[in-house]
Amino acid sequence: MTPRPMINDVTGVLLAGGKSRRMGEDKRFVTVGDKSLFERSLTVLQTVFEKVCVVVAQDTVSVPADVLVLRDLISDCGSLGGIFTGLSLASTPHVFVTACDMPFLDPDAIRYVVESRFGMDIVMPRIFDELQPMHALYGGKCLPAMNKMMQARDLKIHRLISDSSLRVRIIAAKEFSNMDDARRSFLNVNTPMDLQSARTIEPSRGPARE
Structure with missing residues (x-):
C-alpha cells in the first residue's frame, strides 16, 4: 500500500506537561509495549505531520525529542495552556493536539479529524459519550477565547465549543465505525489501573523500562 502523504498545513502538537498527579509517577516515561507513552505518541504524530512540536509545563523536567520542545507561555493553565502555547507558536493556521498519555493513537482517526477542518475553528470528536479535547483540531481564531478563559481561570477546554465566535464541528462516534x-x-x-489495562492490550516483549 502506498504511504499517504504527510500533512504539511497542520502542526501536530503533543502535550507532555509532566504533572501525572493520578499516576503517582511521571507517566511520560512509563512503558506500554516496548516504548514509553511519550515515544509512542510522538512516533505516531511524526508519521502523520511534517511539523510536530512538544509542549511541556514551565516547571517540569523536559523530554528528549528530535522535534521542537516548547514550554508553556502561561504557567499553571493545564492542557488549555498547552494548546494555547502550541497554537500561538505554530507556523500553520491549525494544530492537531493530543496528549502523551494516549498509547494507541490511530493515524487514520487523526487524519479524519484533520480532514474535517475546512471552514472550522475547532474539530472535536465525541466518543464514549464524552468530548475528546485531547484528540482534536484547533485554529488560530481560538486564541482570543483561550486567552480570555485562562485570564478567568476557566480551564475546561470543552467550553470553547460554546463560544459563538468559533465555528465548531463535533464528530460523532459512528463516523469512525469503518x-x-x-x-x-x-x-x-x-x-x-489504566496502565495495567493498556499493558494487557499490548504487553512488553522484553524487560519494561520504568
Whole structure:
C-alpha cells in the first residue's frame, strides 16, 4: 500500500506537561509495549505531520525529542495552556493536539479529524459519550477565547465549543465505525489501573523500562 502523504498545513502538537498527579509517577516515561507513552505518541504524530512540536509545563523536567520542545507561555493553565502555547507558536493556521498519555493513537482517526477542518475553528470528536479535547483540531481564531478563559481561570477546554465566535464541528462516534482501531485511539492512561489495562492490550516483549 502506498504511504499517504504527510500533512504539511497542520502542526501536530503533543502535550507532555509532566504533572501525572493520578499516576503517582511521571507517566511520560512509563512503558506500554516496548516504548514509553511519550515515544509512542510522538512516533505516531511524526508519521502523520511534517511539523510536530512538544509542549511541556514551565516547571517540569523536559523530554528528549528530535522535534521542537516548547514550554508553556502561561504557567499553571493545564492542557488549555498547552494548546494555547502550541497554537500561538505554530507556523500553520491549525494544530492537531493530543496528549502523551494516549498509547494507541490511530493515524487514520487523526487524519479524519484533520480532514474535517475546512471552514472550522475547532474539530472535536465525541466518543464514549464524552468530548475528546485531547484528540482534536484547533485554529488560530481560538486564541482570543483561550486567552480570555485562562485570564478567568476557566480551564475546561470543552467550553470553547460554546463560544459563538468559533465555528465548531463535533464528530460523532459512528463516523469512525469503518476504522478498526479508531476507538482505541481515544483511550488514555491516567492511573495505575489504566496502565495495567493498556499493558494487557499490548504487553512488553522484553524487560519494561520504568
